[in-house]
Amino acid sequence: MTNDERDNLLLYAAGALSDAEAVELRSRLAAASPEEIGVLAEAEAVLAHLPLALPEESPSVGAKSRLMGKLTAHGQTSSSMRIGPAVTSTGSTSSTRVPLWMALAASVLIFAVSLVMVMNAHRGKEDLRQQARAADEERATLQTALVTKELTLQNMQTKLALMTDSISAEKLQLVGLAMPEANAQRKTRGRILWDKDKNQWFIAVFDLAPPAAGREYELWFITPDQKKHPSKVFNTNAAGDAMMMVEVPKELGPIALAAITDEPAGGSPVPTGSIHLVGKVE
Amino acid sequence: MAVNEANLDDITAMAAVARGEPEGLSRLYDRYHRLVFTLCLRILKDRGEAEDVLIEVFQELWERSARFDATRGSPLSYLSTLARSRAIDRLRSRGGKIRAASLDIEHAGQQAQSTGATPGESADLGEQCQRVTAALRALDPEYRQAVELSFYDGLSHSEIAAKLDKPLGTVKTYIRQGLIRLRDRLQSRTADAVSGANSSDE
Numbered sequence: 001m002t003n004d005e006r007d008n009l010l011l012y013a014a015g016a017l018s019d020a021e022a023v024e025l026r027s028r029l030a031a032a033s034p035e036e037i038g039v040l041a042e043a044e045a046v047l048a049h050l051p052l053a054l055p056e057e058s059p060s061v062g063a064k065s066r067l068m069g070k071l072t073a074h075g076q077t078s079s080s081m082r083i084g085p086a087v088t089s090t091g092s093t094s095s096t097r098v099p100l101w102m103a104l105a106a107s108v109l110i111f112a113v114s115l116v117m118v119m120n121a122h123r124g125k126e127d128l129r130q131q132a133r134a135a136d137e138e139r140a141t142l143q144t145a146l147v148t149k150e151l152t153l154q155n156m157q158t159k160l161a162l163m164t165d166s167i168s169a170e171k172l173q174l175v176g177l178a179m180p181e182a183n184a185q186r187k188t189r190g191r192i193l194w195d196k197d198k199n200q201w202f203i204a205v206f207d208l209a210p211p212a213a214g215r216e217y218e219l220w221f222i223t224p225d226q227k228k229h230p231s232k233v234f235n236t237n238a239a240g241d242a243m244m245m246v247e248v249p250k251e252l253g254p255i256a257l258a259a260i261t262d263e264p265a266g267g268s269p270v271p272t273g274s275i276h277l278v279g280k281v282e
Numbered sequence: 283m284a285v286n287e288a289n290l291d292d293i294t295a296m297a298a299v300a301r302g303e304p305e306g307l308s309r310l311y312d313r314y315h316r317l318v319f320t321l322c323l324r325i326l327k328d329r330g331e332a333e334d335v336l337i338e339v340f341q342e343l344w345e346r347s348a349r350f351d352a353t354r355g356s357p358l359s360y361l362s363t364l365a366r367s368r369a370i371d372r373l374r375s376r377g378g379k380i381r382a383a384s385l386d387i388e389h390a391g392q393q394a395q396s397t398g399a400t401p402g403e404s405a406d407l408g409e410q411c412q413r414v415t416a417a418l419r420a421l422d423p424e425y426r427q428a429v430e431l432s433f434y435d436g437l438s439h440s441e442i443a444a445k446l447d448k449p450l451g452t453v454k455t456y457i458r459q460g461l462i463r464l465r466d467r468l469q470s471r472t473a474d475a476v477s478g479a480n481s482s483d484e
Binding site: 010013041044049050057059 | 439
């Protein structure tokens with residue numbers, strides 16, 4: 001375990017992480033390793049001792065009685081479920097004797113009733129444990145979903161920032177990407193915002209269906225000498241959209257065309273698949 | 283933290299609580315009620331409310347003893363964490379203004395030796411008190427102040443930043459670094475104590 005991971009567990013125990021950090025760590029701790037459990041326990045132990053540095057105060061003397069009274073008032077002690085025959089004793093001066101058969105019958109009855117009560121209580125406790133486990137599992141699932149949504153939101157925010165950055169560039173060229181004429185009736189389209197100062201392309205494609213299994217889309221820089229230079233490999237989402245930022249290699253010189261084809265997963269050094277989008281750059 | 287005789291007593295007391303034996307809870311209460319009450323009082327600034335939370339904490343310990351896992355922490359950790367959480371919940375639910383008192387570390391170091399606790403408890407808790415006090419005192423003043431306001435007074439990071447008139451990021455750094463240094467110092471002192479005890483046994 002790294003020092004950062006140890007420190008994060010300490011800060012988590014102290015409630016000193018941000019909400020997003022705490023959620024992420026909590027979801028990871030749902031499947032914590034023994035080492036992580038140990039480090040977290042150590043951190044909690046450190047924090048548990050901090051109150052010792054405070055000037056000590058004592059509650060009222062009646063506080064303990066109030067506490068113990070609450071326990072017995074709710075019948076929460078084990079003495080209320082004592083199992084076994086009630087012991088009766090007779091002194092030498094007593095004149096009342098219980099027949100043996102009656103005492104035995106009473107003992108058996110008490111035993112049977114107590115046994116049934118214990119079994120019911122145990123069953124009830126087990127039910128509650130199962131409910132608690134189910135609730136814990138559901139909470140862990142929800143936390144994981146929350147972390148996933150937060151990550152998605154962060155991703156969207158990042159893309160928005162990239163787009164804003166491109167739009168605000170001083171030297172900006174807009175390039176449209178369209179399907180080759182043979183498929184002109186479809187809505188698939190793309191845009192390139194070329195920040196000429198930073199030599200970056202912000203690319204957005206729309207309505208480009210996800211590629212077939214085992215394939216991905218690939219972007220190409222095509223120079224005036226018809227050479228196709230491979231760039232980014234990407235996928236579209238279920239809605240057919242994708243956004244990305246790519247650096248335009250300066251050593252290529254002028255770019256004549258941008259094109260997107262589908263290729264085997266991981267990309268290809270040369271175009272082999274169908275052209276889905278193409279646009280004239282300069 | 284090394285397992286010592288006191289921790290074993292706590293674990294057996296918790297086992298008794300899990301079996302529904304009030305004597306177990308009574309032992310834990312006798313040992314830790316002042317610590318829990320002190321922390322609650324520090325956060326809530328009201329003796330009546332602090333006592334209510336004290337009772338709630340031990341009652342919850344009783345009711346949920348089955349959830350306690352000795353492999354994941356000691357009863358002291360469980361009580362301290364629960365007490366702080368419940369006190370802060372009550373503080374925020376009553377919507378009261380949070381006032382931070384100054385920490386009298388010197389006074390605390392002396393008082394821990396005169397609690398009237400049993401000799402065994404005094405020896406153990408007093409030693410721990412000295413260790414924690416020294417570790418806090420050794421922190422840089424700004425780190426210590428931020429840790430105290432966060433841990434002892436239950437202030438959020440934003441509230442601490444407003445109180446100290448510092449940027450929020452600075453306050454977070456103070457708290458993080460303060461806690462990390464505190465942990466490192468306490469763990470190194472524990473290791474020294476354990477190695478010292480081991481060498482004296484040989």
